[in-house]
Amino acid sequence: MSLLLLQLFNGISVSSILLLVALGLAITFGLMNIINMAHGELIMIGAYTAYMTQQFFQKYVPEAYFDAYFLASIPLAFALAFGIGWLLETLLVRHLYKRPLDSLIATWGVSLILQQLARTIFGAPNKAVKAPSWLEGGITLTNELILPYKRLFIIGLVALCLVVIYLYLYRSRGGRNMRAAMQNRQMAACLGVSTRRLDAQAFAFGSGIAGIAGCAIALLGPIGPALGTYYIVDAFMVVVLGGIGKLVGSLFGALSIGVLNTAFEYATSATVAKVIVFTLIIAFLQWKPSGLVSVRSRSLD
Amino acid sequence: MTKKRKNLFSALAVTLAAAVTIAGCGSSEQTEGGSSPAPSAAASGGEIPVGVLHSLTGTMSISEVSVKDATMMAIEEINAAGGLLGKKLKPVVEDGASDPQVFAEKIKKLIQKDQVAVTFGGWTSASRKAMLPVVEQNKGLLFYPVQYEGLETSPNIVYTGATTNQQIIPAVTWLLQNKGKKMFLLGSDYVFPRTANKIIKAQLKAEGGETVAEEYTPLGHTDYSTIISKIKSAKPDVIFNTLNGDSNVAFFKQLKDAGITAKDIPVLSVSVAEEEIRGIGADLLAGHYASWNYYQTVDTPENKTFVEAYKAKYGKDRVTADPIEAGYFGVYLWAEAVKKAGSFEVEQVKAALKDVSVKAPEGEVKFDAETQHVYKKVLIGEVQPDGMFQTVWSTPEAVKPDPWLKTYPWGAEVSGQK
Numbered sequence: 109m110s111l112l113l114l115q116l117f118n119g120i121s122v123s124s125i126l127l128l129v130a131l132g133l134a135i136t137f138g139l140m141n142i143i144n145m146a147h148g149e150l151i152m153i154g155a156y157t158a159y160m161t162q163q164f165f166q167k168y169v170p171e172a173y174f175d176a177y178f179l180a181s182i183p184l185a186f187a188l189a190f191g192i193g194w195l196l197e198t199l200l201v202r203h204l205y206k207r208p209l210d211s212l213i214a215t216w217g218v219s220l221i222l223q224q225l226a227r228t229i230f231g232a233p234n235k236a237v238k239a240p241s242w243l244e245g246g247i248t249l250t251n252e253l254i255l256p257y258k259r260l261f262i263i264g265l266v267a268l269c270l271v272v273i274y275l276y277l278y279r280s281r282g283g284r285n286m287r288a289a290m291q292n293r294q295m296a297a298c299l300g301v302s303t304r305r306l307d308a309q310a311f312a313f314g315s316g317i318a319g320i321a322g323c324a325i326a327l328l329g330p331i332g333p334a335l336g337t338y339y340i341v342d343a344f345m346v347v348v349l350g351g352i353g354k355l356v357g358s359l360f361g362a363l364s365i366g367v368l369n370t371a372f373e374y375a376t377s378a379t380v381a382k383v384i385v386f387t388l389i390i391a392f393l394q395w396k397p398s399g400l401v402s403v404r405s406r407s408l409d
Numbered sequence: 410m411t412k413k414r415k416n417l418f419s420a421l422a423v424t425l426a427a428a429v430t431i432a433g434c435g436s437s438e439q440t441e442g443g444s445s446p447a448p449s450a451a452a453s454g455g456e457i458p459v460g461v462l463h464s465l466t467g468t469m470s471i472s473e474v475s476v477k478d479a480t481m482m483a484i485e486e487i488n489a490a491g492g493l494l495g496k497k498l499k500p501v502v503e504d505g506a507s508d509p510q511v512f513a514e515k516i517k518k519l520i521q522k523d524q525v526a527v528t529f530g531g532w533t534s535a536s537r538k539a540m541l542p543v544v545e546q547n548k549g550l551l552f553y554p555v556q557y558e559g560l561e562t563s564p565n566i567v568y569t570g571a572t573t574n575q576q577i578i579p580a581v582t583w584l585l586q587n588k589g590k591k592m593f594l595l596g597s598d599y600v601f602p603r604t605a606n607k608i609i610k611a612q613l614k615a616e617g618g619e620t621v622a623e624e625y626t627p628l629g630h631t632d633y634s635t636i637i638s639k640i641k642s643a644k645p646d647v648i649f650n651t652l653n654g655d656s657n658v659a660f661f662k663q664l665k666d667a668g669i670t671a672k673d674i675p676v677l678s679v680s681v682a683e684e685e686i687r688g689i690g691a692d693l694l695a696g697h698y699a700s701w702n703y704y705q706t707v708d709t710p711e712n713k714t715f716v717e718a719y720k721a722k723y724g725k726d727r728v729t730a731d732p733i734e735a736g737y738f739g740v741y742l743w744a745e746a747v748k749k750a751g752s753f754e755v756e757q758v759k760a761a762l763k764d765v766s767v768k769a770p771e772g773e774v775k776f777d778a779e780t781q782h783v784y785k786k787v788l789i790g791e792v793q794p795d796g797m798f799q800t801v802w803s804t805p806e807a808v809k810p811d812p813w814l815k816t817y818p819w820g821a822e823v824s825g826q827k
Contacts, residue, residue, distance in 0.1 A: 111642055118634035125632070232471045234658055234688025246668060252641050256666035259634075328666075329631040330658035330688070334468065338629050338655075373635040378626040379598050 110253040115374055116367075121259040123366025124266040125328070127359060128321040129339045130346035131269055134358040135314035138347050139290045140307065142201055143212040147343060148336020149222035150315045153192060154185035154322020155331045156226065159235045175240040178323070182265075185319035193315020197308045205307070219336070226333040237326040258327045265324055269317060273355060276313070286310050290353075349389050351399030360400045365389070456499040457753055459484065460519035462530030462540075467507025468654070473532045475684060476554055476736035477502070478723055480529045483740035486718075493747050501525060509539035516540045520549040526753040527552065527743050529736065534558060534600050541566065550755045552743060554735035556679070556701070558604035559812040560824055565755075567762065568782040569739040569774075570732060571702050573608055574811040579787040580677055580700035581612050581649070583802055588675055589646025590618045595636065595660075596651035598625040605651050605679070608814070608823050615819040621645045626652070631659040637667045640674065650678040657681055661693045671696025677789075682730035683796065691796035701731040702785040703771035704798040712770035728796075729770075738769035742776060742783070773807060782810030 129151060136144045158181040165177035196218065204211040239258060246256035277283040288296040289303040290310075297303050325335070342365070350361025365385060372381035393399070461480050463473035484498050492498065501523045505512040512531065519525045520543070527550045531537045534557050544551045544565040556571040584592065594609060596602025602625065610620050621643040624636055633656075640648065652660055657678070664676070677698040683705050686694055705716055705728055715737065719729050742765060747753055750761035766775035766784075775784040784807035790798030814820025 111638060114638050114641070115635065118638060121634060122632055232474065233684065234471070234655060236658075236688055236690035238690060238692070239662075246666060248668070254668040256663075256668075258666055325631075328659060328662055330655035332471070332655055332688070334629075334655070338631050370635045374638060377624060378630060378636070382627065 110250045113249075114253050115370060117253075117255055117259075119367035119370040120363075121263065121366075122370055123363045124259075124263045125321075125325065126342055126346050126366050127362035128262065128266045128269065128324055129318075130343040130350075130358050130362055131266075131273065131355075132314040132317035132321065133343045133347050134350070134355055135273075135317070136311055137344070138350075138352045138354070138358065139286075140205075140310055140314075141208060141352075142205070142311070143208050143215065144201070144311075144314075145212060145216040145340070146196065146219040146222060147315075147318055148338075148340035149219045149226075150189045150193060150318035150336070151322040151325065151339060152222070152226060152333065152336040153189050154319035155237070155326040155335055156230065156235070156322075157181055157185040157188050157319065158323045158326040159230075159237050159331055162237055175242055178240045178243070178327075182320055182323050185323045186316040187319075189319025189322070190312045190316035193312040193318075194308055196315070197311040201311060202304075202307065223333045223336075230333070232333065235331045237331055239327050243327065262324045262327070265320070269320065270355075270359070273317070277355070282306070282309065345386075345389060349392065349399055351401040354401045357399055357401035364400070455496055457493065457496045458499045458501050458523050458525045460516070460523065460525035460528030460530065461500050461502045462505055462512065462515050462519060462528055464507040464532065464536075465502075465504040469505075469507040469532055469536075471654070472684070472732070473505075475723075475727070475730075475733050476532070477530075479719065479729070479733045479737040480554075480740055482719060482722055483737045487740065487744055493744055494751065494753070496753075503530075505530065505536060507533075509533070509535040512536040513539040513543050516549065516551070517543050517547065520544070520547045526550070526747075526755070527758070529554070529739055529743075531555070532732070537561075537566070548755055550743075550758065552739040554739055555732045558601045559608075559814070560604065562781050562812060564759070564781065566781060567739070567742070567776070568780075568810070568812075569735040569742065571785055571787075572780075572782055572810050572812040573605065574814065574816070575702060575782075575785045575787055575808050576679055576700050577605055577608060578612060578817070579804065579808070580679065580789060581609055581618070582616065583700075583789050584647050584649070584677060585613075585616055585618050587802075591621045591644070591646045592618060593621055593640055593643055593645035593648045593674075594623040594651070595648055596625050597628050597630075597653045597656060599628060599653075601653070602651035606649075609649060611819045611823050612817070615817075626656060628654065628656070630656050633660045633663045634667075636660075637663060637669070640669070641667070645674060648674055648676040650676050651680060652678075653680050657685060658689045661689050661697075665693050682732070683728040683798070684730045684733070686792060686796045687728065691792065691794055694792040694796075695794045697792050698801075699790050699792070699798065701788060701790065701798075703729075703731045703734040703769075704788060704790050704800060705729045706790075706797050706799065707771055707788075709768075709770060709772055711768050715770040734770050738767055738771075738774060741767045741769070742774065746776075775807065777810050780810045780812055782812060784809055 133147050136142050161177050161181035165174050200214055243257045243261055246254045248254050285301045286306050289301055289306050293303055346358055346361040350357030369381055369385050372384045461477055463477040464470045484500050488497050503515040516528055519528050529552045531553050532555050537553055541563050551566045552569055553566055554569050556576050559572040594606045606623055613620050675697055679700055681699055716729055720727055745765045745767055746758045746762040750757040762776050763778040766773055772786055786807045787804045788800045789802040791801050793799055813824045813826050
């Protein structure tokens with residue numbers, strides 16, 4: 109029984125990580141139709157920011173405050189990834205709107221550059237990120253059922269990100285303008301919305317979320333130059349399965365992939381589970397090409 | 410129209426920039442140490458070209474660059490001491506780029522164009538299997554420095570890393586005697602873990618152990634929550650870990666989060682050495698075990714000199730590890746054979762290798778002509794909080810290599826050899 113609960117928790121936990129990784133992509137790919145292959149590297153930048161903050165705290169901050177480094181690294185990672193996202197949009201992506209294939213190739217080039225840059229700066233081997241002590245251990249419910257604090261923290265972080273994105277998109281003036289621009293660019297421009305600035309803002313915002321994802325992943329997995337490549341395929345899967353253009357879709361996409369993956373993995377093996385899940389996704393998209401949640405709008409046809 | 414053209418240019422510019430950056434990084438590493446090869450001059454002049462072929466780019470560069478560093482250090486030491494047979498060694502460094510096909514092409518180039526006397530290199534079994542037919546056809550000589558799954562002998566390859574009876578099999582025996590009978594086998598999904606686990610299962614069956622589960626995850630896998638659930642329900646005495654690369658980071662981080670300590674279920678790894686521990690975090694690994702033939706902490710005068718020289722040359726935060734050491738003493742083993750043969754000719758060196766031995770950092774290492782491998786001591790090490798190993802058990806003598814498992818009653822069913 110407790111193992112079943114543990115597996116359910118694992119499923120939700122995997123989903124939350126998938127969602128966190130995919131949220132930024134849901135904005136850049138889902139809303140803006142930019143295939144950003146460098147999304148994984150923005151995640152990597154977030155992870156290295158966590159590492160750098162840790163190094164900084166170890167050297168210059170009194171030991172008693174060391175555990176605060178992780179909290180400091182989250183806004184830092186957001187800011188850094190936001191800035192790089194903004195640069196990327198202004199220098200490159202801006203010139204490639206409406207040309208998804210070109211944006212794919214150009215951002216893939218950026219992804220390779222960023223990876224090599226990380227390798228030059230930090231070296232090829234992994235860097236160790238130490239989790240703050242308040243995230244060590246977990247809630248022990250029974251002998252077998254331990255819910256690690258790190259995973260609970262990530263679930264909380266994802267929920268917070270979702271709320272912030274929701275408020276931004278649906279309750280703020282900037283977000284409303286953004287959605288207007290996504291749905292009908294000309295009309296929005298006619299009504300006085302600066303679509304150009306909005307594009308940069310949206311792309312940078314999506315990148316910033318990727319930076320936060322990087323911080324979270326640093327708690328669970330490796331920090332290396334190739335970090336982003338492990339997650340990029342899953343992130344695209346989540347957005348495509350969920351339905352492009354809807355944040356709710358990404359939520360459902362992440363939940364179904366995460367829970368199904370852990371369930372199949374428990375019943376079979378990691379490799380077989382991946383095959384089954386990918387097969388199911390392909391079959392599902394044959395049946396419903398627009399994904400789990402489709403957009404009812406003529407403008408995106 | 411002009412705008413469209415501008416867009417095209419910017420896309421092109423970025424792609425080009427990417428290409429230049431990557432090619433630039435690759436070539437700058439390639440030229441390190443080995444300047445442009447001039448085969449005819451090298452062969453006739455005062456220098457003897459030797460090949461150094463490792464992945465300097467790609468996923469395997471993480472591991473292979475430090476082995477290349479150690480090999481280069483040995484070559485420089487020999488040159489500083491006056492060279493070999495009155496000639497200086499001239500390293501020709503090539504990049505295998507983590508791609509077996511590239512390894513095959515590069516070693517062909519080294520043998521045919523650069524006319525190297527010997528090549529040191531390779532890490533993955535895939536790269537070795539790709540180089541094997543090339544060195545055999547071209548009558549070259551390759552020194553391969555990494556532990557592997559065994560079941561191979563080539564007259565043109567000298568294996569300076571461990572075969573299974575010098576690493577995995579003694580580790581299983583030690584675990585059975587000291588940690589318990591129920592083993593959980595966890596590995597990455599490719600040839601080495603699968604072959605290793607085949608051997609372990611046969612051995613456990615023969616020696617009264619039990620395989621409670623056998624799990625594989627894809628290379629680069631990063632979520633181990635479900636595997637850990639399986640570990641919890643299987644309740645093994647010990648986990649035998651053949652995961653490779655980054656997956657180890659995720660596995661050990663998540664194992665600790667799930668509340669499983671080294672005291673509850675110890676993990677014995679065969680692909681985690683000092684170098685890898687730095688990237689995983691020593692606190693996550695403390696108390697767990699590894700099986701190798703060399704640790705940085707090995708107490709021999711040769712090792713003291715080796716570690717000091719390595720740190721002085723490459724930085725005091727660098728560590729040495731088993732494959733690094735094997736990449737280092739391989740050069741000396743070859744040099745001994747050259748001295749004995751009085752020639753750099755491959756056939757004469759091969760004949761002279763018989764019964765050659767050197768004092769390596771790990772201890773006396775002797776070449777075994779029958780199997781093309783070397784005798785090695787086996788050491789079980791426990792990870793300390795500082796990321797170094799403490800040897801908790803070792804074989805009294807260097808173990809004779811047995812890549813085909815001929816000395817084990819259960820060996821025939823694994824190797825397929827009668």
